[in-house]
Amino acid sequence: MKKIFILSLITICSLTRLAVAQTASVNGQIKSSSETLPGATVQLLHLPDSAAVSAQIADANGNFRFTNPKNGSYVVKAVMMGFQNTTSNSFSFTGQSITLPALVLKNSTKALKAVTINGQVPQLEQKSDRLVVNVEKMITTGDNALEVLKKAPGIKLDKDDNILYRNNGGVNIMIDGRMTYMSSSEVSNYLKSLPANAVSKIELIANPPANFDAAGTAGVINIIMKRNRLQGFNGTATATTVYGTYGKVFGGANLNYNTGKLSFYTRANGGHAASYNKLNLGRQIVTDLYSQENYWHPIGDNVSYTSGADYFATAKQTFGFMFRGYNSPQNAKVTSNSVTTNQLGQQIGSVYMLKPQYTNTRTYSFNVNYSYAIDTLGQKLSFDADYVRSSNINNETFSNIYFDAAGTRLGDTVKQRNDNPAKYNIRSLKVDYVWPFAKTWRAETGWKSSWVSTNNNARFENLTAGNWITDLRRSNHFLYDENINAGYLTFNKTVGKKWEFKAGVRAEQTVSTGNSITQQEVVGRNYWKLFPSLFAAYKINIDHQLNASYSGRISRPGYSNLNPFTFFSDPYTAIKGNPYLQPSFSKSWLMSYTYKSFQVLSLSYVRVNNAVSTIISQNDQTKESIATYQNLGNTSSLNATSAGSFNIKKWWNVTANLDASYDKVNTMTQGTPYRSERLSWSAGTDQTFTLLKNFRIQLSGYYYSPSISGLARTLSGSQIDAAINKTFMDKKATLSFKVRDIFFGNRYRSILQYNNVNTTWQNEWESRRFSLGFTYQFGNLKIKTARNRNTGATSEENRM
Incomplete structure (x- = not known):
């Protein structure tokens, strides 16, 4: 098994090096007059017809990267609400990575009317491989995480508060994608210590794919805690x-x-x-x-x-x-x-x-x-x-x-x-x-x-x-x-x-x-x-x-x-x-x-x-x-x-x-x-x-x-x-x-x-x-x- 492990690492590293060696890109950054602009929409347009080749969202630092476009002439266009659209000077791509000068977006002079958007997130969502319970949709005052979990479809508790899924006790409990490293009784006690309003979602995965551990005859339950990902x-x-x-x-x-x-x-x-x-x-x-x-x-x-x-x-x-x-x-x-x-x-x-x-x-x-x-x-x-x-x-x-x-x-x-x-x-x-x-x-x-x-x-x-x-x-x-x-x-x-x-x-x-x-x-x-x-x-x-x-x-x-x-x-x-x-x-x-x-x-x-x-x-x-x-x-x-x-x-x-x-x-x-x-x-x-x-x-x-x-x-x-x-x-x-x-x-x-x-x-x-x-x-x-x-x-x- 050790030999297989070493061989697997060598194979993965080789694939990575090969991929990197074959990757050429067009790189750049989107900025305003005072700071970078994460979340801006960036398009790569082919010349002379300005046909869109690819599009992406600038990352947390305003950076973008288009990988392996075909050889030819291009411009990059940046769009963001509240700013004027900006287009780069034309450039030629010949298979070698290039970095463009930063694209600076100016504030829009048009005033926008206030818009109120009311969205309704369903309490239950069916994904391709899992059922998602949106706990934030529920009133959970005074409840703990275990009390909310047992309301999810297919979930029961036995006499010792061990969790059953599809009437089977062989279920793995994850929190934010990580296993809880506790026994069944300790998991239950830990969930009792968590207030329900700290939970964002519960994912019920009856048949996990191969990248999940094979443990758990009944499947996997993933509890996602609230985490505000805002700047x-x-x-x-x-x-x-x-x-x-x-x-x-x-x-x-x-x-x-x-x-x-x-x-x-x-x-x-x-x-x-x-x-x-x-x-x-x-x-x-x-x-x-x-x-x-x-x-x-x-x-x-x-x-x-x-x-x-x-x-x-x-x-x-x-x-x-x-x-x-x-x-x-x-x-x-x-x-x-x-x-x-x-x-x-x-x-x-x-x-x-x-x-x-x-x-x-x-x-x-x-x-x-x-x-x-x-x-x-x-x-x-x-x-x-x-x-x-x-x-x-x-x-x-x-x-x-x-x-x-x-x-x-x-x-x-x-x-x-x-x-x-x-x-x-x-x-x-x-x-x-x-x-x-x-x-x-x-x-x-x-x-x-x-x-x-x-x-x-x-x-x-x-x-x-x-x-x-x-x-x-x-x-x-x-x-x-x-x-x-x-x-x-x-x-x-x-x-x-x-x-x-x-x-x-x-x-x-x-x-x-x-x-x-x-x-x-x-x-x-x-x-x-x-x-x-x-x-x-x-x-x-x-x-x-x-x-x-x-x-x-x-x-x-x-x-x-x-x-x-x-x-x-x-x-x-x-x-x-x-x-x-x-x-x-x-x-x-x-x-x-x-x-x-x-x-x-x-x-x-x-x-x-x-x-x-x-x-x-x-x-x-x-x-x-x-x-x-x-x-x-x-x-x-x-x-x-x-x-x-x-x-x-x-x-x-x-x-x-x-x-x-x-x-x-x-x-x-x-x-x-x-x-x-x-x-x-x-x-x-x-x-x-x-x-x-x-x-x-x-x-x-x-x-x-x-x-x-x-x-x-x-x-x-x-x-x-x-x-x-x-x-x-x-x-x-x-x-x-x-x-x-x-x-x-x-x-x-x-x-x-x-x-x-x-x-x-x-x-x-x-x-x-x-x-x-x-x-x-x-x-x-x-x-x-x-x-x-x-x-x-x-x-x-x-x-x-």
Whole structure:
């Protein structure tokens, strides 16, 4: 693989040198009497007929560059609103690069009437390869990013707030084109810390092309944060207060400074919040009924921040860096009351648990990026390097008090404690090359290598005779190292104005070693796979479009899922990792029909082999239920979605989505065949009313029917929200009020029934909330410039 990597780099560099050697150009700059003019329209006109040969927009420094025109005589014409048109002196091009004197545009003497343009951006937009949710179209006061995400078509949350896309948990979450480098639960907690008004768009990519990592059986979700790419200094400040059962406050700022040569941005959000979660758990153990109520009351702070800069060294070369951090210290009071009754309904014993808990997740990531635009036709070479460091702290102290059938205390309080620190280091290098050729063809190729190391030293101790003694059954020191090398090649072809085709293949090699030092167990793997992808788009006319796609994907086990440590949340409930977990593989097909910005029908089918799920093993003697990560046989999901937005009246906009899914699970569970299948559906709508005096009202509601998720059968739920906002101060300030889950109908309820397991779950949380928010924009909001770049770290982060 190293030889292939070196050969690929040599090939890419050779292509670049060849391209540069064969490129000759006409260069110049557009200026006014006092400064350069970015955004001016520049035309290359052939003489003597003044026929337009090429046109482009001047870059952030007013520069332009026409590549490889035919030999002949030309002039360059510059046009910009508010200035008089200017044409250069004639010149001859003979195959050698030339630089023209700067074209100076004079101010126009004609006065322009004031023009007001009111544009309506649809809340849902169907692109050729993705569905885009424009969050800025929504009233999101008091919401966090996770709450907005779960309203997107095809998105659900499981009982632990893990994100499901097309009813599949194997989805990669990206932020601004970069992977989040967190586990599923950490991603959910991070999104909860981000205010929804910091999000600009959500991109749902069911079948990513080969230049994306192959990880993620369900596809990719890219969350694009707000970034004001305007010249000068500008920004947005937000403040929100929320009250449900407990109070919360959040605030943040998004600042940008752009000189044209240097674009700097920083974003910081923080908050203090108290909340709760109540779990009612019922288990049938032989003839006894075990009832448990767990109450979790966390109080914590969180802060997330991002800073970066783009430096436009020349018209062709751009350097960039970005730093992102996340910190979430939290103290929680956890209680559990477990009661066991016999078949006559008589209490035969109980246990009460008190567990103070301190957790903290710290994640820091750093990216450097270089981009070289070889020509104006789109030929481009780019490099990315990423480094991520993350640490998790989880300290708990258990106090367990046991009672007999009469409620009499049995013995002394049983005290235990758990210290479960985890550290992650991730490094990646990525190179990509884009080459348009033969007018209607486009090729892309690239290479990526990543290295991951984790260290988890979990220690569980019992207090015995005044001394803390290590419990070897519940302790484990686990190390994990992984290297993934990947290369890809894609070709894109347009046929006329109606057809577009794209085909690609990605090869990925995985080398990993899991080492349980405590259990003296080492598991190593070395495998590689090919992942093809195909796309076709047919544009019937300006309003109607058909799309079809296919891709093969992989979902590697999460790093902590491979750790054989047994983590107890209470005396009878635990979860355990599995070092022998295998990756799961999927095949995904999708077809869609779009009318304007409305996705009339999207039909997809996903089949997953070796899907990872938790299997509960119940010990009828000790009453312990331990959930272990295991590979299922296969799962499949046939999904149909219709979603879009439209206006009933000019002042009344409706966004609606309807989703239906037929899911099947076919596997062996602890040596016993298990089969489950079900048709489920969900529906949601947002009604937005634009009123006089800059008032806007939004009514939202959604419903989801009973469904299956892994081995669990989930029950129905619903939610109704209402919001009102007003803009003022020349539309720079917005004040909003929102009520969420008015009728308190959002719950998670599920049933597990297989072998000797017969369990019911019911989770409730602080879903009904009242929030008041204020947003203020300041600085220069008029001149647009700067770039929007995606950097190159991949799916390793989602598995931490």
